[in-house]
Structure formats: structure tokens, C-alpha cells
Amino acid sequence: MEERNGLRGTRRAVHSLSMRISFLGLGAIGAPIASHLAGPHQLTVWNRTRAKAESFASGRSVRVAATPGEAGTGAEILLTCLPTSAEVEQVLFGAEGAAAALVEGALVIDCTSGDPASSRRIAARLAGSGVGFVDAPVSGGVSLAEKGELTVMLGGGEAEVERARSVVALFGKRKVVHIGPVGAGHAVKGVNNALLAANILAASEGITALVKAGVSPRVAVETINASSGASFVTQTLVPDRVLTGAYPRSFRLALLDKDCGIALDLVHEMGVDGPVLAAVKAKMAQLRAELGEQADYMSPFAASEQAAGVSIRG
Ligand code: NDP
Secondary structure (H helix, E strand, O other): OHHHHHHHHHHHHHHOOOOEEEEEOOOOOHHHHHHOOOOOOEEEEEOOOHHHHHHHHOOOOEEEOOOHHHHHOOOOEEEEOOOOHHHHHHHHHOOOOOHHHOOOOOEEEEOOOOOHHHHHHHHHHHHOOOOEEEEOOEEOHHHHHHHOEOEEEEEOOHHHHHHHHHHHOOOEOOEEEEEEOOOHHHHHHHHHHHHHHHHHHHHHHHHHHHHHOOOOHHHHHHHHHOOOOOOHHHHHHHHHHHOOOOOOOOOEHHHHHHHHHHHHHHHHHOOOOOHHHHHHHHHHHHHHHHHOOOOEOOHHHHHHHHHHOOOOOO
């Protein structure tokens, strides 16, 4: 064990040296994640809308690549953070994709909340050219991403995960967990977010009803938060975003709907009876159709307020 620890220590030391890292996808969560890599490593970024990459690089020692392929050239580690696994496959294997440019021994770390089956397919394709793959979805939202305090859920082989650790540690200061083989990180992330969605939907319905019944919004929320129905949604999101009426846009509801689909696919694949998660998925899909692709994930509260003609402020 000591020898193993010693080996690990050596490996950590090697990988804490500056590496050539490329990051594809500077969206709401991708940009703050990438910001933690720029100092310790030689960072290249690529974003579909180039202006966002230019703005990210401005004032930092960061190179902007014109294509995913250019970002892949010379990269030891390549991170992706895109809406779904479909876009990950596109930027890796599509026209001017990064995969063809990666050399044997390179590692792809996918921070997308992707789906396990696609991740296994991507990993197998990359393995054909000696490139490793680790799924590394994150949790904690934009504010914790800015502080580098995300939870990171790793799926991959032991050796690849060990290599990924020093990189994800830079933004995963809350917790980094090796869940299992490729796709395991994406599976846990999908279920986690389906639970988040269930909480949002149930809390928006229940709190709206309480307010319509004449209970003060603040009293309702404070009482629940001192009781057994408390959750991250009621303890953090509702006070910060609903009671204040701030409703900032940080995570698209469309992406949460996608996560509910990943969780439900897993439930079905495993032959587990899942009527509650099926209902959550159906409601999320309905809200996505009604509110649009840009709506925030807390907008079910605003929709519920509007439908009931009440205001959850206080
Ligand atoms: P955004 O919608 O903010 O950003 C999406 C990014 O993907 C942008 O850089 C966008 O480029 C790029 N993109 C979209 N379509 C394509 C395409 N076809 N080809 C290439 N690039 C494309 O998403 P987030 O950053 O919020 O989310 C990214 C991932 O992280 C998702 O899987 C999400 O579920 C997950 N996540 C998000 C969290 C959050 O709080 N936001 C929290 C935890 C996980 P462009 O700038 O050109 O539009």
C-alpha cells in the first residue's frame, strides 16, 4: 500500500507539471471550469461562437483555436463541456474534429452531463487510436464552478482516472469521486439531476399552493427548511432566486430535461419500475416546450406563480 501511495505521489508530481490542455465549449459552466486551468497549464480554448473564446482569452495567457481539430493538435489533455453527448461526438469525430488530431497517449475528459451509452461508444472509438476517455460530469452550478468547488463524478479505467485527477482537482475542490467504468459518472449525474428536477417541480407546486392558501412565502419556506421536507431546492435555490424574485439564468431547463431523459433511460434499461421519474420527465418536457430552450431551470416556479396568480416573495 505504501509503495502504491508512493507511486501515486510520483504520478501526481509528474502530472502537476504544466501540460498542454485544450478546452472545448465555453458555455455557462464550461467557461468558469476552464478558468481554473489557465494558470497552472498551457491552455487552448475553442468555442463554436468564436467571440466567446476571444473574450475568455482576453487578459489571460490562453490560445484560441479556430477549429476543434486545431485545439486537438498537440493537446495532452482535451476537455469537452457541451450540451449533450451528441455535440461531443460532433466536435470529436465530425468535420475538423479533434479526435483525428489527438496523438496516442492523449486523454479526453468529458465534463458534459452526457449519456452513458454514447460515452462508451466514444471511449471505444478513441481507444482505437490509443486515446483515453473519462466522463467527468460536474455538480454545483455556476457559482461553485467560479470558485472551483464542484463535485466531479468520474467514469473510466483506473489509469485514465488517475491521470484525470490532477486536472479535475483544479475545479473539483468539493469532491472528486471515481464512480466506476466509462459512463458511470454520466449515469450518477443523470439520476442526481432527475432528483433535482423532482424537487423543483414538487416544491413549486406545494409552495404555490401554500401561498395561495394565505401562508406567508417566507414562513412556509423557513418552516419547511426546519423540517423533514427540506432540500437543496428549498434551502438554497428558493431563498436566493424565488423569494428575492431574482430568477438569474444559470442552467437551462432544456439541459435539465435532457438529464431527466438520461435517468429515465437508465431506469428502463435496468428494468426498474419508474413511474415517478417518468412523470418528472414528462412534466419537464412539457415545460421545455412551453418555456423554450433558453428558459432557466427554476422557471417552473415562475410558471407556477403565474398560473396560480400568486407571488412567492418575502
Ligand atoms: P450552455 O448552453 O451555457 O453552453 C453550451 C456550450 O456548448 C456553448 O459553448 C455552446 O457554444 C456549445 N455548443 C452548443 N451546441 C454546439 C454544437 N453543435 N457544436 C459545438 N458547440 C456547441 O450549457 P452549459 O455550459 O450550462 O452546460 C454544458 C454542460 O454542462 C451540459 O451538459 C449541462 O447539462 C452541464 N451542466 C451545466 C451546469 C450549469 O449550471 N450550467 C451545471 C452542471 C452541469 P456557443 O457559445 O456557440 O453557443
